[in-house]
Amino acid sequence: MRIRPFDFKAATSLADALNQLDQAGSNARVLAGGTDLVLNMKKKNILPSMLISLHPIKNLEYVEEKNEMIHIGALAKHADLAIHPILEKYVSILCQAVGLIGSWQVRNIGTIGGNLCNASPAADAVPPLLALDAAVVIATLHGEKTVPINSFFCGPGQTVMKPNEILKEILIKKPLKPSAGCYLKLRRRKAVDISLAGVAFQAESDPSGQRIEQVKIALGGVAPTAIRVPDAENCLVGLSIDDAFQKIPMCADKAANAAKPIDDVRATADYKRTIVNVFVQRCAQHVLTTLKNYRGQS
Amino acid sequence: MNQLPIHLVVNKEDYHLFVKPNRVLLDVLREDLELTGTKEGCGLGKCGACTVLLNGRPVHACLTLALQVDGCEITTIEGIGGEKMHPLQEAFVDKGAIQCGFCTPGMINTAKALLDENANPSEEEIKQAIAGNLCRCTGYNKIVDAIHSCGCQSKKKKGGIK
Known part of the structure; x- marks a missing residue:
């Protein structure tokens, strides 16, 4: 399977990449891991005139704690993020999700920045980042700008980024109170398949572990972009953990109602909606049980 | 170009x-x-x-x-291997984990990376690691067996040194 000819430039730094991208015009694309871009070039879905490769840039693969924030470089690979100690400690939901992307081969070269910029409605990294209220830092020729993840995506394959901008890093606020998260994804195969539906569920209790203070639920693959479902979240906020267990079915119904899935080659809309309901219940059970156990330990 | x-x-x-x-x-x-x-x-x-x-x-x-x-x-x-076959290659032969052989090079590479990272993986860990390697002949059991036996061997060897 041949790829149509194109020009190739290797960027030595982010600034160099931005300059080259600006000069190259709108038919140039940025290459990170390439697991999706090269595939789409093979399939002739994307026919760029030039690729600007970020592979020589080694200082964008970091995961760092700075005060109350976690910074993830856009070129960090899924396989590294899935087992990163800082992420496992604070935001294990993200580790769970990126650990389910593609196959080991894909996770070893695919990057989180690529997963976001590709803007697939079913991207696995997105629902956890929505549920964590993350933000992304976009590098432009005139400096950097920070965009909340919930306003980053415009539709399938579309983001707010202009053709001459590059995603630099992802910012996540560290949870300060007892928190737990769960990501579940439905696939037709047990591995190496994109998700039919993904549910991310992140909750925080008060420091004593009695009351649910915050719930964030995000759904992937069941709307033009991944979405938050505030009505479902509000069912559980403010309740004691034991009361919250009772409200799980109501929360799941609201989440399923808020989903806007379509019939496609992978599954029917009805099926995806049912799955959202089931997965929200399973996630909620898991997260509430984890929070309850924290209380037991403290 | x-x-x-x-x-x-x-x-x-x-x-x-x-x-x-x-x-x-x-x-x-x-x-x-x-x-x-x-x-x-x-x-x-x-x-x-x-x-x-x-x-x-x-x-x-x-x-x-x-x-x-x-x-x-x-x-x-x-x-992988040299003059002699790599223990993984030997294990694949011994356990009958090769039929047509088309998937074998990729399968051995993935398995080697797994064993380099985790000398004695569980069956579940092996299945996770090779999830991205399809084999249309063996039904995978013999491949998992071969990798597992190699993992056990490397554990035995380590034990022997002690």
Whole structure:
């Protein structure tokens, strides 16, 4: 399977990449891991005139704690993020999700920045980042700008980024109170398949572990972009953990109602909606049980 | 479309090559270096037949542009074992984990990376690791057995040294 000819430039730094991208015009694309871009070039879905490769840039693969924030470089690979100690400690939901992307081969070269910029409605990294209220830092020729993840995506394959901008890093606020998260994804195969539906569920209790203070639920693959479902979240906020267990079915119904899935080659809309309901219940059970156990330990 | 220079270390040997941007690592390995042990199955990153080790980690050679891995270390099936077969290769033969053999180079590379990372993986960990390597002949049980037996062997060896 041949790829149509194109020009190739290797960027030595982010600034160099931005300059080259600006000069190259709108038919140039940025290459990170390439697991999706090269595939789409093979399939002739994307026919760029030039690729600007970020592979020589080694200082964008970091995961760092700075005060109350976690910074993830856009070129960090899924396989590294899935087992990163800082992420496992604070935001294990993200580790769970990126650990389910593609196959080991894909996770070893695919990057989180690529997963976001590709803007697939079913991207696995997105629902956890929505549920964590993350933000992304976009590098432009005139400096950097920070965009909340919930306003980053415009539709399938579309983001707010202009053709001459590059995603630099992802910012996540560290949870300060007892928190737990769960990501579940439905696939037709047990591995190496994109998700039919993904549910991310992140909750925080008060420091004593009695009351649910915050719930964030995000759904992937069941709307033009991944979405938050505030009505479902509000069912559980403010309740004691034991009361919250009772409200799980109501929360799941609201989440399923808020989903806007379509019939496609992978599954029917009805099926995806049912799955959202089931997965929200399973996630909620898991997260509430984890929070309850924290209380037991403290 | 100009050819651009790259330096690859393939199976511990240095290669300085000129390649066109639209060529993937798989083509360069098979056509320029004549290392035809690496197979092209689907060419779309689904089957894992083209799996090689990039700096020790399994990746799809069919979805990786050659220019993208400039300066990297690549291991293909030809670089595994030497005069004698690698214990993994022996285990695959002993356990009957090879039938047509098309998936085997990729399968062995993935398994080697797994054992390098985790000397004694559980059955579940083996299945997770090779999830991206399809085999249409064996039904996987014998492959899992072979990798598992190799893991157990390396554990025994470590025990012996102590």
